[in-house]
Amino acid sequence: MSVQGTLADKTGRGLYRDLVLKRILVLCGLLTALAVSLSLDLSLGPARYPLDEVLSALFFPGSAELQTRVVIWDIRMPIALMAISVGGCLALAGAQMQTILANPLASPFTLGISAAAGFGAALGLVTGVAIFPAAVQYMVPINAFIMAMAASLFIYAFSTFRGVTVQTIVLLGIALVFTFNALLSLLEYLASEQALAAVVFWTMGSLTKATWTKVFATFAVLLVCIPFFARHSWALTALRLGDDKAASFGVNIRSLRLKTLIGVSLLAAIPVSFVGTIGFVGLVGPHIARMLVGEDQRVFLPAAVLCGALMLSATSVVSKMLLPGAILPIGVITALVGVPFFFALIFADRRNSW
Amino acid sequence: MVTLKLDGLGAKYGSALTVADVTTPELKGGEMTAVIGPNAAGKSTLFKRIAELMKGPGTIHLDGARAEQKEAIRYMPQDTSANAVLTVYESVLLAAKQGQGWRVQDHELTYIDHLLASLQISDLAFRNLGELSGGQRQLVSIAQALVRNPEVLMMDEPTSALDLYRQVEVLGYMHALARQKNMIVLIALHDLNHALRYCANTLVIADGRLVAAGPSAEVITPELLRTVYKVDARIEACSRGEKHIIIDRSAA
Numbered sequence: 372m373s374v375q376g377t378l379a380d381k382t383g384r385g386l387y388r389d390l391v392l393k394r395i396l397v398l399c400g401l402l403t404a405l406a407v408s409l410s411l412d413l414s415l416g417p418a419r420y421p422l423d424e425v426l427s428a429l430f431f432p433g434s435a436e437l438q439t440r441v442v443i444w445d446i447r448m449p450i451a452l453m454a455i456s457v458g459g460c461l462a463l464a465g466a467q468m469q470t471i472l473a474n475p476l477a478s479p480f481t482l483g484i485s486a487a488a489g490f491g492a493a494l495g496l497v498t499g500v501a502i503f504p505a506a507v508q509y510m511v512p513i514n515a516f517i518m519a520m521a522a523s524l525f526i527y528a529f530s531t532f533r534g535v536t537v538q539t540i541v542l543l544g545i546a547l548v549f550t551f552n553a554l555l556s557l558l559e560y561l562a563s564e565q566a567l568a569a570v571v572f573w574t575m576g577s578l579t580k581a582t583w584t585k586v587f588a589t590f591a592v593l594l595v596c597i598p599f600f601a602r603h604s605w606a607l608t609a610l611r612l613g614d615d616k617a618a619s620f621g622v623n624i625r626s627l628r629l630k631t632l633i634g635v636s637l638l639a640a641i642p643v644s645f646v647g648t649i650g651f652v653g654l655v656g657p658h659i660a661r662m663l664v665g666e667d668q669r670v671f672l673p674a675a676v677l678c679g680a681l682m683l684s685a686t687s688v689v690s691k692m693l694l695p696g697a698i699l700p701i702g703v704i705t706a707l708v709g710v711p712f713f714f715a716l717i718f719a720d721r722r723n724s725w
Numbered sequence: 726m727v728t729l730k731l732d733g734l735g736a737k738y739g740s741a742l743t744v745a746d747v748t749t750p751e752l753k754g755g756e757m758t759a760v761i762g763p764n765a766a767g768k769s770t771l772f773k774r775i776a777e778l779m780k781g782p783g784t785i786h787l788d789g790a791r792a793e794q795k796e797a798i799r800y801m802p803q804d805t806s807a808n809a810v811l812t813v814y815e816s817v818l819l820a821a822k823q824g825q826g827w828r829v830q831d832h833e834l835t836y837i838d839h840l841l842a843s844l845q846i847s848d849l850a851f852r853n854l855g856e857l858s859g860g861q862r863q864l865v866s867i868a869q870a871l872v873r874n875p876e877v878l879m880m881d882e883p884t885s886a887l888d889l890y891r892q893v894e895v896l897g898y899m900h901a902l903a904r905q906k907n908m909i910v911l912i913a914l915h916d917l918n919h920a921l922r923y924c925a926n927t928l929v930i931a932d933g934r935l936v937a938a939g940p941s942a943e944v945i946t947p948e949l950l951r952t953v954y955k956v957d958a959r960i961e962a963c964s965r966g967e968k969h970i971i972i973d974r975s976a977a
Contacts, residue, residue, distance in 0.1 A: 382838075383814060383834065383837060383838040383847060383850045384834035384835055384838055386814075386850070386851055387814055387815075387818075388834075390812070390851070604827070605819060605822045606823065606824075608811070608815075609819055609820075609823060611807065611809035611811065612807045612809060612811075612816065612819075612854075613805045613807055615802035615803070615805065616802055616805065616807070616866075618778050619778070619799065619800045619801060619870075620823045620869075621796065621824060622823065661810050665810045665811055665812070665815070667811065667819075669827055723810050723853065724810070725808060725810070
């Protein structure tokens with residue numbers, strides 16, 4: 372070991388550049404897969420359109436038949452884009468929760484955010500209580516959003532106390548899950564048959580109520596959060612080396628963790644309030660991204676968004692192909708289709724999983 | 726010449742002072758200083774306070790070309806096993822790029838290559854952190870600390886997970902590097918023979934106080950070992966005339 376060192380081994384720089392290039396190609400691959408999945412999603416349904424017709428209706432809407440245009444642009448497009456934006460939001464939320472809580476099980480569910488949203492929605496569906504009375508027609512999503520944000524803010528406030536560790540935050544989140552699930556069961560027990568059906572359907576998660584407004588709202592959250600996380604990408608990556616190490620690199624851990632928690636709350640609360648509880652994507656999307664590109668946030672962040680978006684979009688395609696005509700709750704299908712795929716990935720590449 | 730002097734330094738945890746009144750002689754660039762003391766004496770706390778990761782009273786007088794910059798003083802914490810899916814190379818780059826933009830320049834990568842080569846871990850560069858042994862992780866930590874070219878480097882038990890060969894190599898390397906870069910290296914050690922051999926000065930911390938400071942050979946005495954470490958020991962010259970500690974028993 373000499374102080375001068377040997378400059379003979381110059382390959383590190385080149386190998387690193389290769390690694391970065393490989394990861395950019397992976398991102399391009401994911402993006403292409405997403406585009407294919409979106410096109411398929413638009414072509415499939417009660418009426419099937421060949422891909423070329425879909426593409427021409429997409430790029431030259433003026434020349435397409437009115438019926439085709441209405442089906443593709445007004446009916447299928449909001450649902451297909453909703454799958455992408457919701458998947459992206461949830462996977463990004465999960466990725467950053469796993470990062471700041473140093474826990475591979477973290478997802479929007481872990482902290483009780485989804486459970487809180489479910490309770491808020493049920494409150495509207497069963498009792499008709501609007502937490503924010505001005506907009507009664509949006510009672511269910513607004514209730515869900517308010518409860519989800521309340522749960523997040525509660526955790527946020529708790530985590531600012533002195534001596535609160537990452538483990539206590541996770542424990543508190545699990546406690547919140549149980550609390551809101553108990554409250555939800557109580558509401559279900561008291562509910563009328565009709566309301567009960569609505570609650571059950573809501574908690575399964577469904578994209579069918581997508582509208583352009585909801586699509587824009589979820590994309591807007593992504594557009595706000597991505598630049599914020601991107602700006603802190605070196606610091607967020609450093610968090611994964613442990614708090615002491617990150618602090619020694621000059622990262623203000625406390626402030627970073629709190630800011631990220633706010634972003635994550637928005638990312639989780641808004642989609643959940645629109646489409647109900649869609650599990651799995653928030654947990655598994657980030658793990659798949661991690662296996663594909665590692666944890667350098669400069670690529671991990673877009674990869675997580677793309678993986679989540681692709682998972683939900685592909686699920687929508689698969690469910691339409693398996694059971695044409697029937698629209699199953701997407702949350703259910705995501706888990707059923709995703710679990711075997713996820714297992715296969717873990718066994719294929721244990722070295723690069725958490 | 727870089728110099729460092731601590732004046733009445735204390736560290737606060739909550740409202741309690743866990744380290745208090747640490748006033749040191751002036752430490753000079755090019756030298757290694759051992760920081761010794763029993764477990765939980767406050768060595769890590771003192772390091773964190775010097776790196777301004779903790780608050781507390783007192784002042785740190787740093788005199789050097791980059792004394793105003795935050796990264797002039799670097800703290801290398803005790804190794805914790807990281808399970809991040811990151812390669813060694815990325816983890817060192819990460820340390821270099823904190824607070825900077827996304828773009829990675831060629832010269833930054835060249836420097837990392839050089840650093841890994843001089844620590845003899847070039848062959849680990851594209852292994853994941855999770856695959857490394859404890860000793861290998863220590864060496865990566867050293868690379869992460871050195872990549873910012875600090876003027877003061879504080880190393881918290883950097884040799885604790887290393888085998889004998891690596892201990893001697895790392896300490897010898899740091900000793901030479903301190904001299905070459907005119908860097909002040911503070912190093913928390915449990916092996917006092919290492920302190921005697923590699924460190925010009927020694928600071929002794931016990932119960933959060935500085936109980937002795939000065940040239941290692943003068944500070945490390947049988948009397949100190951009895952009062953601070955509670956062991957009966959002799960310090961004898963070996964056949965080459967170098968001083969060694971021989972522990973006889975724990976003191977009654």
